Amino acid sequence: MARKTPPRLLLSIFSLLPYLLPCNCSCKVAETGGGATIRGMFVFGSSLVDSGNNNFLKNSLAKADYLPYGIDFPLGPSGRFSNGKNVIDLLGDQLQLPNYIPAFTNPSTKGSRIVHGVNYASGASGILDDTGSIAGQVISLSQQIRNFEDVTLVDLEEQLGCKSTESLPEYLFVVGTGGNDYSFNYLLSAASSNVSLETFTANLTTTLSHQLKRLYSLGGRRFVLMSVNPNGCSPMVMARQPMRKGCIQSVNRAVSLFNGYLKSLVDIIKPEMPGSNLVYVNSYKVIRDIIKNPDSKDFGDASTPCCEVASIEEGGTGVLCKKGGSTCTNRSTHIFFDGLHPTEAVNVVLATKAYASNLKAVVYPINVKQLASI
Numbered sequence: 001m002a003r004k005t006p007p008r009l010l011l012s013i014f015s016l017l018p019y020l021l022p023c024n025c026s027c028k029v030a031e032t033g034g035g036a037t038i039r040g041m042f043v044f045g046s047s048l049v050d051s052g053n054n055n056f057l058k059n060s061l062a063k064a065d066y067l068p069y070g071i072d073f074p075l076g077p078s079g080r081f082s083n084g085k086n087v088i089d090l091l092g093d094q095l096q097l098p099n100y101i102p103a104f105t106n107p108s109t110k111g112s113r114i115v116h117g118v119n120y121a122s123g124a125s126g127i128l129d130d131t132g133s134i135a136g137q138v139i140s141l142s143q144q145i146r147n148f149e150d151v152t153l154v155d156l157e158e159q160l161g162c163k164s165t166e167s168l169p170e171y172l173f174v175v176g177t178g179g180n181d182y183s184f185n186y187l188l189s190a191a192s193s194n195v196s197l198e199t200f201t202a203n204l205t206t207t208l209s210h211q212l213k214r215l216y217s218l219g220g221r222r223f224v225l226m227s228v229n230p231n232g233c234s235p236m237v238m239a240r241q242p243m244r245k246g247c248i249q250s251v252n253r254a255v256s257l258f259n260g261y262l263k264s265l266v267d268i269i270k271p272e273m274p275g276s277n278l279v280y281v282n283s284y285k286v287i288r289d290i291i292k293n294p295d296s297k298d299f300g301d302a303s304t305p306c307c308e309v310a311s312i313e314e315g316g317t318g319v320l321c322k323k324g325g326s327t328c329t330n331r332s333t334h335i336f337f338d339g340l341h342p343t344e345a346v347n348v349v350l351a352t353k354a355y356a357s358n359l360k361a362v363v364y365p366i367n368v369k370q371l372a373s374i
Contacts, residue, residue, distance in 0.1 A: 040117030047123030052079025084344030090351030168219030236339030
């Protein structure tokens with residue numbers, strides 16, 4: 001005569017079934033509008049895409065958590081290095097994402113707040129770990145990726161109820177970095193360094209490719225790579241050589257070399273990352289075109305900062321706005337808000353072109369809208 005299984009044992013077996021059987025968790029995502037099929041964005045990089053991570057770094061000099069930063073931003077000063085929205089905010093608008101992408105270091109960035117993505121970018125940081133030391137505490141790109149892997153992924157799986165490898169293909173991974181590796185690293189040490197610009201750039205690109213592959217191994221499949229801006233045309237750089245007129249071409253040549261490598265990387269790295277799609281956004285060209293012909297783009301001043309910049313003599317950096325300092329009244333026609341960072345008006349042009357341009361000289365090989373619809 002067969003023995004009956006005790007009720008308590010049956011209960012224990014059924015309670016273990018979810019752990020013993022394959023997960024049927026669904027990560028299916030609803031369309032966010034305009035044909036886009038993404039949940040949100042994970043953002044890595046420097047101040048051009050930082051949404052406030054440096055606010056929570058005690059020993060960082062690279063902060064924008066005070067007026068006049070954010071003078072035109074709905075939430076006021078937030079740590080964005082602009083008078084209003086940065087390019088990430090505006091891409092989010094184009095993609096019809098429901099919220100601003102929260103900064104990782106903000107203690108409230110957890111739970112349901114991360115389901116549309118997280119921003120890890122840190123002002124003054126770079127691809128190389130030692131870039132940005134001049135600004136005190138910053139979060140390098142490598143550390144940003146570790147923060148994503150060690151902290152966010154665990155939380156994300158809990159929020160979505162499925163493995164991150166299932167959900168991450170439905171996010172954009174936006175990477176905007178590299179400029180500081182020249183401005184605050186190579187160009188500061190070029191005189192004493194025996195490393196050529198070509199060797200430095202090749203090594204920088206190789207390092208970045210390893211970091212992109214790491215994001216791919218974690219589940220990232222759709223990447224947006226932002227080029228470095230024409231920093232040689234920034235008020236910060238031109239102020240260092242006041243006797244010269246126009247952009248400092250040696251700086252622009254350096255970042256242009258990197259941008260060329262970065263665009264090539266889109267084709268080179270794709271076979272090594274099966275199932276991935278990468279888009280190169282030529283922000284250098286977009287902003288350089290505005291600087292060359294500001295009047296044709298409804299801009300005016302192409303060389304001076306809109307805000308009153310705190311000089312080194314005043315205890316500032318020569319880059320950032322003076323706390324509580326004055327600003328220009330025509331912010332919608334200014335190109336640079338401070339000594340380095342563009343105004344919201346320029347960011348609008350850049351985000352619009354990144355999202356919808358059909359010119360391969362601007363977006364390669366496809367635009368962000370097409371990437372989001374793949």
